[in-house]
Amino acid sequence: MLKDFFSKNAKKKKYATIPTAKIKHDVPEGLMSKCPECKHIMYTKELKKNLLVCQSCGYHYPMNSYERINSLLDEGSFIEYDKEMISDNPLNFPGYLEKLEGDRKKTQLNEAVVTGEGTINDFPLVIAVMDSRFRMGSMGSVVGEKITRAIEKAVEKKLPFIIFTASGGARMQEGILSLMQMAKTSVALKRLSENGQLFISVMTHPTTGGVSASFASVGDYNFAEPGALIGFAGRRVIEQTIRQELPEDFQTAEFLFKHGQLDKVIKRSELKETLTKVLKIHAGGRE
Amino acid sequence: MTTELEFERPIRELKDKIAELQSFMKEKDIDLTEEITRLEEKLNNLENETYEHMKPWDRVQIARHAERPTTLDYISYLFTDFIELHGDRLFADDEAIVGGIAMYEDLPVTVIGHQRGKDTKENIRRNFGMPHPEGYRKALRLMKQAEKFNRPVICFLDTKGAYPGMSAEERGQSEAIARNLVEMAGLTVPIVCIVIGEGASGGALGIGVGNHVHMLENSWYSVITPEGAASILWKDATKAKLAAESLKITAPDVKELGIIDEVIEEVKGGAHRDPKEQAERINVVLKASLQELLKLSKEELVEQRYEKYKNMGQFTFVNDSIGVN
Numbered sequence: 001m002l003k004d005f006f007s008k009n010a011k012k013k014k015y016a017t018i019p020t021a022k023i024k025h026d027v028p029e030g031l032m033s034k035c036p037e038c039k040h041i042m043y044t045k046e047l048k049k050n051l052l053v054c055q056s057c058g059y060h061y062p063m064n065s066y067e068r069i070n071s072l073l074d075e076g077s078f079i080e081y082d083k084e085m086i087s088d089n090p091l092n093f094p095g096y097l098e099k100l101e102g103d104r105k106k107t108q109l110n111e112a113v114v115t116g117e118g119t120i121n122d123f124p125l126v127i128a129v130m131d132s133r134f135r136m137g138s139m140g141s142v143v144g145e146k147i148t149r150a151i152e153k154a155v156e157k158k159l160p161f162i163i164f165t166a167s168g169g170a171r172m173q174e175g176i177l178s179l180m181q182m183a184k185t186s187v188a189l190k191r192l193s194e195n196g197q198l199f200i201s202v203m204t205h206p207t208t209g210g211v212s213a214s215f216a217s218v219g220d221y222n223f224a225e226p227g228a229l230i231g232f233a234g235r236r237v238i239e240q241t242i243r244q245e246l247p248e249d250f251q252t253a254e255f256l257f258k259h260g261q262l263d264k265v266i267k268r269s270e271l272k273e274t275l276t277k278v279l280k281i282h283a284g285g286r287e
Numbered sequence: 288m289t290t291e292l293e294f295e296r297p298i299r300e301l302k303d304k305i306a307e308l309q310s311f312m313k314e315k316d317i318d319l320t321e322e323i324t325r326l327e328e329k330l331n332n333l334e335n336e337t338y339e340h341m342k343p344w345d346r347v348q349i350a351r352h353a354e355r356p357t358t359l360d361y362i363s364y365l366f367t368d369f370i371e372l373h374g375d376r377l378f379a380d381d382e383a384i385v386g387g388i389a390m391y392e393d394l395p396v397t398v399i400g401h402q403r404g405k406d407t408k409e410n411i412r413r414n415f416g417m418p419h420p421e422g423y424r425k426a427l428r429l430m431k432q433a434e435k436f437n438r439p440v441i442c443f444l445d446t447k448g449a450y451p452g453m454s455a456e457e458r459g460q461s462e463a464i465a466r467n468l469v470e471m472a473g474l475t476v477p478i479v480c481i482v483i484g485e486g487a488s489g490g491a492l493g494i495g496v497g498n499h500v501h502m503l504e505n506s507w508y509s510v511i512t513p514e515g516a517a518s519i520l521w522k523d524a525t526k527a528k529l530a531a532e533s534l535k536i537t538a539p540d541v542k543e544l545g546i547i548d549e550v551i552e553e554v555k556g557g558a559h560r561d562p563k564e565q566a567e568r569i570n571v572v573l574k575a576s577l578q579e580l581l582k583l584s585k586e587e588l589v590e591q592r593y594e595k596y597k598n599m600g601q602f603t604f605v606n607d608s609i610g611v612n
Binding site for chain 2: 218246
């Protein structure tokens, strides 16, 4: 065992020439990129052209909100909603405002979700895309409010609503207000549903906690990207609770699919085509 | 005798001293009445002082008291003809959530609640009141049934959270909770929710989307348990006490944030000291809630719930003053 330890270390040193994306949700910068899964080295330009999917192993890098919107929506069709909305510090939680400010600088985003409307292959829709770079995509008052307003716009304009989730769950620093965003988005989704309107949920890495346990899981269609981590409780918490090793694919999109929780796991390269089909089928419904 | 909590120790010590003096007086035939009266007065002041100025962490301890009345206790005091109904029709019967039909005076109702055990054996059977997906699906089945027969739904919330386990994940814990939130939003009968003990995360909210939501004075309601928050925020579960303070989880704080309607006053020292009296205090608030909600039409009930939750949250705009929604 000791030998293994040394050999692993030695291996690490040997191959550490091009830095792997430090955390998996960091989009690679620089001329060359190394896949965090298979260590394949490729031109960043090529990687971006390939929708941030590793050409060698198919690993799906997390996409940020605008990358996602640009990859799906018809050029120039996107109109953003509520861009200026930012978080307050309702509980006067120490250090919270500084953390928000830091993430705003780092990501150039005002909050962890971007909402708006646009078209996919000429099919109009309202879209919300969460961004895991901002406070791990966690949901506080602003995320809940922006999503709710987007759903209300969909109701008002009689448009389908599609959400891309990427979130660690409810935002701790806003306490019970964060929890209530689960209920808030749900009352809006119920209204959308009662109107017979379409709601598509696409779960991307990661979709956990309060986001998984609210809008992410109740789409008319629940889709996910390959390899995305999706679940209610954190792996560590579960391991501590049941005191046994969990299977390697536990809480991946593939695991959920196997257990009947997803309609389809969709590769990023096929996403636009699949969504277009769904939109087309729904647009052709009988009056 | 009631198990005392850490912060109640000075009260116990003073009570012991009074008892000691009383027996001493009897034994030795010395008149200590004056001394005893003085101490009794002091005890009274100390009790008032202690229970009126409870810290959030003291309340958490009371909310977790082993003898604190549970859902089934309150059902026995508040309703008649209760019949417990079991199973989600899909997988199993989850005993961490109980539910059934009953009469509330002359009004038929559906009652649902988290149920923890009173002792270790019962706690194991009831999984310490931490539901699996089948618990939420049973609750939803009973709510839809209530809707069919036009009965109000009353939910008692008391859980440390939905169970974090492998089987729960496999069977869709997230989906089960999410589904309940959406379906409760659209239920066409009145829903009154009362947090009677612990109210943690989606596990509590999964049966908590109501037209009216109330909390017992010493219960708590939060996005996560204080231990869980401490572990996530500071990687240190022992900072739970600090988390309990920072997260504003007590009934008065949650009311201040506009999340609940009423704080139901508890008997001195906590509900476990007089469950019957506590049930009566719940009864007063529950009755007022139902009287108000029964006047609303189906559409108005759904609309009222929509407006209630739509207004929750606090945010602002770039270069703008703070706006509460």
